[in-house]
Amino acid sequence: MGPRSGFSRIPGTRTPASSFVASTDNRGSGCTRSRGRSPPSRPLIRGVPSPTAARRSGRSATHRSLSSARWTAERWPVIESETQIAASTSPSPRDDHGSPLLQVDGLVKDYVRTDASLRRRPLRAVDGVSFTVGRSETFALVGESGSGKSTVGRVLLRLTEQTAGSIVFDGEEIGRLSERQARRFRHRIQMLFQDPMAAFDPRMTIRESLAEFLRLRGVPRSAVNSEVARALASVGLDSDLARRRPGALSGGQLQRVGVARALAPEPELVFLDEPTSALDVSIRGQIVNLLSELQETQSVGYVLVTHDLRVVEAMADRVGVMYLGQLVEVCAKEELFERPLHPYTRALIGVTRRSAIAEGAADHAVGLGRLHGELSLEHAEREGCRLAPRCPFAEARCEEPQELVQVAPAHWARCWKALDVEQQVDADATKGS
Numbered sequence: 001m002g003p004r005s006g007f008s009r010i011p012g013t014r015t016p017a018s019s020f021v022a023s024t025d026n027r028g029s030g031c032t033r034s035r036g037r038s039p040p041s042r043p044l045i046r047g048v049p050s051p052t053a054a055r056r057s058g059r060s061a062t063h064r065s066l067s068s069a070r071w072t073a074e075r076w077p078v079i080e081s082e083t084q085i086a087a088s089t090s091p092s093p094r095d096d097h098g099s100p101l102l103q104v105d106g107l108v109k110d111y112v113r114t115d116a117s118l119r120r121r122p123l124r125a126v127d128g129v130s131f132t133v134g135r136s137e138t139f140a141l142v143g144e145s146g147s148g149k150s151t152v153g154r155v156l157l158r159l160t161e162q163t164a165g166s167i168v169f170d171g172e173e174i175g176r177l178s179e180r181q182a183r184r185f186r187h188r189i190q191m192l193f194q195d196p197m198a199a200f201d202p203r204m205t206i207r208e209s210l211a212e213f214l215r216l217r218g219v220p221r222s223a224v225n226s227e228v229a230r231a232l233a234s235v236g237l238d239s240d241l242a243r244r245r246p247g248a249l250s251g252g253q254l255q256r257v258g259v260a261r262a263l264a265p266e267p268e269l270v271f272l273d274e275p276t277s278a279l280d281v282s283i284r285g286q287i288v289n290l291l292s293e294l295q296e297t298q299s300v301g302y303v304l305v306t307h308d309l310r311v312v313e314a315m316a317d318r319v320g321v322m323y324l325g326q327l328v329e330v331c332a333k334e335e336l337f338e339r340p341l342h343p344y345t346r347a348l349i350g351v352t353r354r355s356a357i358a359e360g361a362a363d364h365a366v367g368l369g370r371l372h373g374e375l376s377l378e379h380a381e382r383e384g385c386r387l388a389p390r391c392p393f394a395e396a397r398c399e400e401p402q403e404l405v406q407v408a409p410a411h412w413a414r415c416w417k418a419l420d421v422e423q424q425v426d427a428d429a430t431k432g433s
């Protein structure tokens with residue numbers, strides 16, 4: 001394995017193409033790539049629920065009605081709204097695949113922000129977040145804009161420093177390494193950027209962009225051209241594109257090059273930051289399918305950040321739902337769609353499915369819950385449940401701090417009455433049917 005360099009988006013921004021920092025690491029890594037368990041095969045986006053979810057339908061009237069709905073890509077809106085932040089800690093939801101590739105425990109990230117009256121105020125963007133990612137696994141982080149998803153990724157990639165918590169990668173704590181110590185890990189964790197047009201240096205040809213990553217993992221100069229052609233072919237592109245500059249490629253083509261570039265150093269983990277949201281709807285599915293296929297052939301783990309539940313449905317193995325900087329639910333993807341337990345997750349899925357379910361079946365979707373009002377910073381600063389002011393199921397006990405607790409096998413939720421709500425919703429749905 002060789003050294004690495006690359007272009008990184010400036011942390012915390014949606015940067016224009018001109019705003020890049022070039023990072024170069026000239027040390028060899030000496031690391032051997034780990035090959036883990038075979039990845040499970042996943043459904044590709046075809047506008048229908050996964051076979052697993054379909055098989056498991058029939059748990060209740062509510063679940064039946066949802067599973068039988070066609071979830072067409074066109075009908076799933078992207079959820080967008082501003083949220084704020086707050087504070088607390090949580091236990092560590094783990095996968096059940098043995099030693100994880102990545103283990104994040106109690107991650108906290110504070111920023112300082114300037115409020116409307118120009119006062120500087122602390123902002124806890126990530127608040128005690130804990131999760132694991134197995135080898136060749138996709139762990140998705142979902143939630144509204146501002147819930148802290150990208151900040152988790154920026155901390156993982158050391159684009160910004162964590163305030164507290166632990167990040168263990170392949171058995172080694174990497175969260176507190178010095179810049180020099182961290183270099184040997186860099187090629188093992190890569191990132192695919194949201195906006196392909198902003199992710200490439202517009203002055204470099206595609207060949208030069210890819211060659212930089214290939215050379216740095218030890219590909220000799222004499223082999224660069226053939227390796228560039230191979231990398232392009234691996235993402236379904238013709239080698240002729242290598243001579244072009246980013247501006248001469250379509251968004252879809254450039255995102256494919258982005259995928260090739262992220263995988264060029266043969267990483268074990270790739271952080272996918274909204275990998276499809278800047279793309280035309282028509283090519284989003286192609287990129288999702290490409291990423292899923294490459295994961296199977298290259299045994300790479302993904303941390304996927306997205307607003308789009310269609311992408312989660314197609315790619316994720318497990319999902320963490322974030323609200324105001326905290327994880328509020330963590331479980332397997334199928335479980336999340338079939339049996340969402342936290343009221344926020346119910347609402348998140350309800351919003352998307354209400355638009356996907358034909359009129360007449362919509363009553364069942366109401367059982368998933370609708371939130372009242374809007375998010376506000378005041379909610380984020382509450383000691384009790386941060387969702388309570390908006391939650392249709394809130395009671396006096398919700399004023400007490402809520403921890404992320406295990407509510408079912410491999411299923412965690414930050415809500416003391418998650419299972420009660422489920423029973424109530426099921427009973428209502430049975431009565432109504």
Ligand SMILES: Nc1ncnc2c1ncn2[C@@H]1O[C@H](COP(=O)(O)OP(=O)(O)OP(=O)(O)O)[C@@H](O)[C@H]1O
Nearest residue numbers: 012084111112113125144145146147148149150151
């Ligand atoms: N560099 C920064 N300085 C101050 N505040 C920041 C910074 N970066 C992010 N934030 C704030 O931290 C919070 C979480 O932001 P983050 O981008 O992680 O959320 P997100 O869930 O990824 O949202 P989006 O989907 O819009 O990217 C937001 O309130 C955001 O305004």
